Amino acid sequence: MEQNYSKALALLEKFHAGKCTPEELELLDNWYRSIDQGEEIMPVNQALSDQYQQQFLLNFRQATEKPKPRYRRWIAAAAAAVLLGVGISYLLSPKKNHPAPNDYLAITNTDTTPKLVVLPDSSQVWLNTTATIRYKKNFDLTHRQIQLTGEAYFDVKGDEKNPFVIRTRDINIRVLGTQFNVEAYPGEELSRVILSRGKVNVRSAHDSSVSVVLKPGYAASFSNEGRNFDIDKVNTLQTDSWKHGAFSANDISFKDAVNRLCGHYGYTVNWQNTKDINKHVNVLLNNTDFRNVLSNLCYINRKNYRISDKQVTIY
Known part of the structure; x- marks a missing residue:
């Protein structure tokens, strides 16, 4: 039981870090659907930090589709149940009557x-x-x-x-x-x-x-x-210039443009200067070298940047 619990927690940690595969996301989805809709879900564990809980909810919202209105209940139920370890055994042995990944x-x-x-x-x-x-x-x-x-x-x-x-x-x-x-x-x-x-x-x-x-x-x-x-x-x-290797920011915010660029190359962004980051930019750059594009975007918005390991700091 202890070994199974550790495996389930490891899967949840992957989800929290945004590293779940589509098959693992489907497994989490199947697990939620296995919960009795009339079952009362216990309160979220107060021992866990608010930041962790909020990030968990945010990741759940971003990583999964919302095909039906019941999705909002899904977020609350899944977050509460997962953080408490409720139904964790299902993650390791999904029921046969649910769609398989x-x-x-x-x-x-x-x-x-x-x-x-x-x-x-x-x-x-x-x-x-x-x-x-x-x-x-x-x-x-x-x-x-x-x-x-x-x-x-x-x-x-x-x-x-x-x-x-x-x-x-x-x-x-x-x-x-x-x-x-x-x-x-x-x-x-x-x-x-x-x-x-x-x-x-x-x-x-x-x-x-x-x-x-x-x-x-x-x-x-x-x-x-x-x-x-x-x-x-x-x-x-x-519209489709990115198909041909260009970097296109077609009337989107500076913040979204930088986040997209950095995300494409596996960088995270630390925003130290948030002035005017929601102003829209409209650029098309054929030179898609990461530093070149980032430098041009920051120049347009009068920002500076520095890169350390896989993090970009905008200041």
Whole structure:
């Protein structure tokens, strides 16, 4: 029992550190679904620091999809149960009546260059660095649904009878056949869809009545805080420039641009100077050397930086 408990805690520590594989995230998801919905969950262990608990909740929110309203209860229940060790044995022996992790395929771009994925229906997906797509093994012309975390550019094969659906943390995108870019980075307030060709329907994952139909040359930005869409005309020539090796910050905040860049290269960011970091930048840099791009971004926002090991400090 002690050995099993240690293994479970090790898995939870991986989750807290953001290092879980898609299969391990699915295991945690299955574990939650095994909990009796009428079961009373004990209070969170007061011995653990508030910072640890808040970070655990934040990681849970960023790392998993929210397909149904019950997700908010999931966060509270899972955090309380996990921090107390409730139901920990399930993590090591999931029940057979729940979907197995092997039912899904997950593809993550761990390189610093774009990764092209051709789906079973011949649709093409370019994954930006750190982006992940996840879909069931029975993905075919009649079951075209995937989950996305991060940024990806899609060229979807047309099929009027079987729409292609992309689900992210905050938005769901329904398309027939088109080209578009999706930005759904964990930790960022905004999720965005930029349409190059065709037509897409974009809906809130929290309220299906909140939706927009997007035309080519426009972007739909969804605010996780305001739970609404803003529509803006954009330069679509810049939309997929990252596919060809460039670094593109297409009307996003300086903070998000730096976080994306550093995340792509495995760096963390220490913000000592937060003045004007939410001001938007619009840059396209063909020289994607990490220090060169970081230097240019900081120059635009009148910031200095220093690098120590794998941490970037902005001051």
